[in-house]
Amino acid sequence: MKTHIDVHSSVDLILEGEVCRNLSAAQLVEKALERKEGQLASNGAFRATTGKFTGRSPKDKYIVRDPEIEDKIDWGHVNQPMEPETFDHLFQKVSQYLRKRDVFVFDGFAGADPAYRLPIQVINEYAWHNLFARQLFVRPNKEELKLHKPQFTVVSAPDFQADPERDRTRSETFIAISLKHRIILIGGTRYAGEIKKSIFSIMNYLLPEKSVLPMHCSANMGPEGDTALFFGLSGTGKTTLSADPERSLIGDDEHGWSDQGIFNIEGGCYAKCIGLSQEKEPQIWNAIRFGSVLENVVLDEEQQPDYADGSLTENTRAAYPIQHIPSARIPGVGGHPKVILFLTADAFGVLPPIAKLTPEQAMYHFLSGYTSKLAGTERGITEPEATFSTCFGSPFLPRPAGVYAEMLGEKIAQHHVRVYLVNTGWSGGPYGEGNRMKLAYTRSMVKAALNGSLEQANFTPDPIFGIHVPDRCPEVPSEVLVPRNTWKDPKAYDAKAKELAQRFQENFQRFTNINEAIKKAGPQVD
Numbered sequence: 001m002k003t004h005i006d007v008h009s010s011v012d013l014i015l016e017g018e019v020c021r022n023l024s025a026a027q028l029v030e031k032a033l034e035r036k037e038g039q040l041a042s043n044g045a046f047r048a049t050t051g052k053f054t055g056r057s058p059k060d061k062y063i064v065r066d067p068e069i070e071d072k073i074d075w076g077h078v079n080q081p082m083e084p085e086t087f088d089h090l091f092q093k094v095s096q097y098l099r100k101r102d103v104f105v106f107d108g109f110a111g112a113d114p115a116y117r118l119p120i121q122v123i124n125e126y127a128w129h130n131l132f133a134r135q136l137f138v139r140p141n142k143e144e145l146k147l148h149k150p151q152f153t154v155v156s157a158p159d160f161q162a163d164p165e166r167d168r169t170r171s172e173t174f175i176a177i178s179l180k181h182r183i184i185l186i187g188g189t190r191y192a193g194e195i196k197k198s199i200f201s202i203m204n205y206l207l208p209e210k211s212v213l214p215m216h217c218s219a220n221m222g223p224e225g226d227t228a229l230f231f232g233l234s235g236t237g238k239t240t241l242s243a244d245p246e247r248s249l250i251g252d253d254e255h256g257w258s259d260q261g262i263f264n265i266e267g268g269c270y271a272k273c274i275g276l277s278q279e280k281e282p283q284i285w286n287a288i289r290f291g292s293v294l295e296n297v298v299l300d301e302e303q304q305p306d307y308a309d310g311s312l313t314e315n316t317r318a319a320y321p322i323q324h325i326p327s328a329r330i331p332g333v334g335g336h337p338k339v340i341l342f343l344t345a346d347a348f349g350v351l352p353p354i355a356k357l358t359p360e361q362a363m364y365h366f367l368s369g370y371t372s373k374l375a376g377t378e379r380g381i382t383e384p385e386a387t388f389s390t391c392f393g394s395p396f397l398p399r400p401a402g403v404y405a406e407m408l409g410e411k412i413a414q415h416h417v418r419v420y421l422v423n424t425g426w427s428g429g430p431y432g433e434g435n436r437m438k439l440a441y442t443r444s445m446v447k448a449a450l451n452g453s454l455e456q457a458n459f460t461p462d463p464i465f466g467i468h469v470p471d472r473c474p475e476v477p478s479e480v481l482v483p484r485n486t487w488k489d490p491k492a493y494d495a496k497a498k499e500l501a502q503r504f505q506e507n508f509q510r511f512t513n514i515n516e517a518i519k520k521a522g523p524q525v526d
Helices: 025-034 084-098 127-136 142-146 193-210 238-242 282-287 359-368 401-415 439-451 490-508
Strands: 003-008 011-015 019-021 046-048 061-064 080-082 103-110 118-124 152-157 174-178 183-187 213-221 227-231 248-251 254-257 262-264 268-272 293-295 317-321 337-344 354-357 370-373 385-388 418-423 459-461 468-470
Touching: 003 118, 011 084, 025 046, 025 127, 046 127, 061 084, 080 084, 084 152, 084 174, 084 183, 103 127, 103 193, 118 127, 118 193, 127 193, 127 268, 127 293, 127 317, 152 193, 174 193, 183 193, 193 213, 193 254, 193 401, 213 238, 213 401, 227 238, 238 268, 238 337, 238 439, 248 254, 248 262, 268 282, 282 317, 337 359, 337 370, 337 401, 337 439, 354 359, 354 439, 359 401, 359 418, 359 490, 385 490, 418 439
Parallel strands: 019 103, 046 293, 061 080, 061 174, 118 152, 152 183, 227 337, 337 418
Antiparallel strands: 003 011, 103 118, 174 183, 213 227, 213 248, 213 254, 254 262, 268 317, 293 317, 354 418, 354 468, 370 385, 459 468
16 A cells, blocks of 8 residues: 655655554564564663764755755855755655655654744654654644654655765765755655754744744753753753752753743754763763663663763763753743853863853854864764854854854843853873863862852963953862863963964954954964
């Protein structure tokens, strides 16, 4: 029997295999085990491996160059163009590939706020990918499911590989977004994170048109209703630091900021697992149970997860519904933030572990988005690599950076938000010489920033970076707060700090038509 699935008013999939719609987590686990897609870990989570692709493939991501969006996209190495006929050709090939295969369909939403949520549909070749989608996005109730009409569809066929010569792709892998057809086509990669991030890219395109700022950040809320945002790239600590037993978790990775406040774009969490321990991260540890997905985590002979083993990748992951976090706020909405923290994993080891930013410095560092890509988070990354990712989310921003930066600047000013830069990276030396900042210290600094006690310190501008460094923080040794004091050789620190400052300056030259006060808010070095 043939099944037609409408993915757009003029496009549909014709399927002759079994179509499994909106299965429960238990049903999807059963299907995945039956199809030998993975195995159960001792904690009840479903564990799968993704082969050679254990992170995103940003060089294989495309946006279809339709006339309707031509002047709205920031075309370049992040948003690579694909011709409409190339996309149509690929869609037909993927359709033929899936025609006689069983597929799994999830209907849900991106966006916890009903006023701004996007109805989505995810069609998967793998049962465990559909479980991933079910746990990561917002799940509808029975009444919402009856009325559900998807406005965007993801079609994921991991085992279909493109022919670069015939299909005009860079490699066998592709993540192709058609804003006209409202379809995301994924092939040639088993890494489930591509599903999640492609929807985030769509929200980054759509939400500004509704005067909503999309943000690559986590968010939580204190007992008094005070909301905080944690910006940062993968591995900088968004999930870990926002999972605070003393605060309610709104979401761990993607949010929108509307005129009413903050809302989570997702319905689940996607935590890095490397080095995970029950002692340091009890909420995440306990969240990984039946219904969760473990990605590329090594299991021992008793099928217990070995979170210290990075032999498959440093980018081991766990996906679980946000309800697995006891303090989760359901639905994932909150008020306007009081505090924003920019998280950076500084591989140079020269930025202070926490510093206060002026409004101009906040805009400078938001546009700069300095951090380190950590091993495994992207294809080809094997050790920390210094990078600048505009708005702390450059790989997912279809529009020019100024669109997002201007919106953030307006909201910071309107709501009188305090902004801090937090270095979760190295101290006492660069990567390979120094040590990663102790999580206990970072937690204490974040707590002090959120409850306002950090404001009791005396702040001194850093002589190179200009950001304002506190002289004390509860439960943190004072010498840790000034990075130069943690290096054995202060002159080596000075040289490395100037090297990073020059990188900041070189990177910022690409921004034109920027307010002069913002330009001068960056590091000053000849």
